Amino acid sequence: MKSNTVAVGLGILGVIFIVAAVLYIVGGILPTFTSSSAAGTHAKHAILCGVLAVASFVAANFARPKTA
Amino acid sequence: MGLLQGASELFPVSSLGHAVIVPTLLHWNFKQSDPSFVPFLVLLHIGTATALLVLYREQWVLIVRGFFAAAFRGQMRDDNERLAMLLLTGTIPAAVLGVLLENRIKDLFASPYAAAAFLVVNGVLMLGFERLRRRAERGSTRKEQEEGFAHAERISFRAAAIVGACQALAFIPGISRSGVTIGGGLVAGLRHEEAARFSFLLATPTILGAGVIEVPQLFAGGVPIGQYAAAAVLSGIAAYASARFLLRYFRSGRLDPYGWYCIAAGLVSLALLRFGL
Numbered sequence: 001m002k003s004n005t006v007a008v009g010l011g012i013l014g015v016i017f018i019v020a021a022v023l024y025i026v027g028g029i030l031p032t033f034t035s036s037s038a039a040g041t042h043a044k045h046a047i048l049c050g051v052l053a054v055a056s057f058v059a060a061n062f063a064r065p066k067t068a
Numbered sequence: 069m070g071l072l073q074g075a076s077e078l079f080p081v082s083s084l085g086h087a088v089i090v091p092t093l094l095h096w097n098f099k100q101s102d103p104s105f106v107p108f109l110v111l112l113h114i115g116t117a118t119a120l121l122v123l124y125r126e127q128w129v130l131i132v133r134g135f136f137a138a139a140f141r142g143q144m145r146d147d148n149e150r151l152a153m154l155l156l157t158g159t160i161p162a163a164v165l166g167v168l169l170e171n172r173i174k175d176l177f178a179s180p181y182a183a184a185a186f187l188v189v190n191g192v193l194m195l196g197f198e199r200l201r202r203r204a205e206r207g208s209t210r211k212e213q214e215e216g217f218a219h220a221e222r223i224s225f226r227a228a229a230i231v232g233a234c235q236a237l238a239f240i241p242g243i244s245r246s247g248v249t250i251g252g253g254l255v256a257g258l259r260h261e262e263a264a265r266f267s268f269l270l271a272t273p274t275i276l277g278a279g280v281i282e283v284p285q286l287f288a289g290g291v292p293i294g295q296y297a298a299a300a301v302l303s304g305i306a307a308y309a310s311a312r313f314l315l316r317y318f319r320s321g322r323l324d325p326y327g328w329y330c331i332a333a334g335l336v337s338l339a340l341l342r343f344g345l
Binding site: 044051 | 138139140141142143153156159160163164167277280281
């Protein structure tokens, strides 16, 4: 599915995941989305958000229409 | 424990289930509710993942190169790049489900009854995967039957995501990660040997990722690091030997013997646990 709209959407999603990862790293934020307040849980969520951000940017690059 | 985990991790018989059941049956002085139990298991898994990295070292170099090349280009041009993206696609659902479900699943760890019951379920799944596979096979010899199916690089992205998500089932003691991923690969149309290769490649980043997160817990509260590290080395050696064996076995072998083993082992364990033997 090649589309600038999809690519931009995935790019925005990547940025959101990065912001979420940073918020998790700085500690104890976003309690709504966590089942535990333990630091280890936040570290796991931060790493997961980082991985999802990378995946989103890769997917955005794939979705971007290529010029010949 | 290291040898047990390493030997059983890559065989489709649930290493985690064995790690929960066997110490109980043998009355080993090993507290499964201990906070260091899960990090210890993860350290053993890292031994396994290291063995897989060594086994596929040349392939992993190509996969990592392929990942960066395809990611920056936004296109896949060869099988290594496709395989890298397939592994990413398969790893994400496992990571998401693992992080979200981890705490709930950990509660099951302390129950050898649950592990034994799920071992039976695992066996039934293995037999089911093979039953589905046989319906799609053509030819009379095993070689002819396998030739009709694909290499790991040809699996679809949707199938890779589903197979990856199946990895999350392995957080349940008794359900085998390699079993469900090999079985998923078979249903997706891979040859047995290729399904095993895809399963082993898919397991490596997941296991390593889980290890990186959990290992710091080992350094808290008087955990015997030396013993644990030695167990991890033994686990790696056993896993390397197991992987070599399985890749050779799956050139013509099937999942059925492991399915029957899991059903038998689960039922015997349930009986032994029930009667306190």
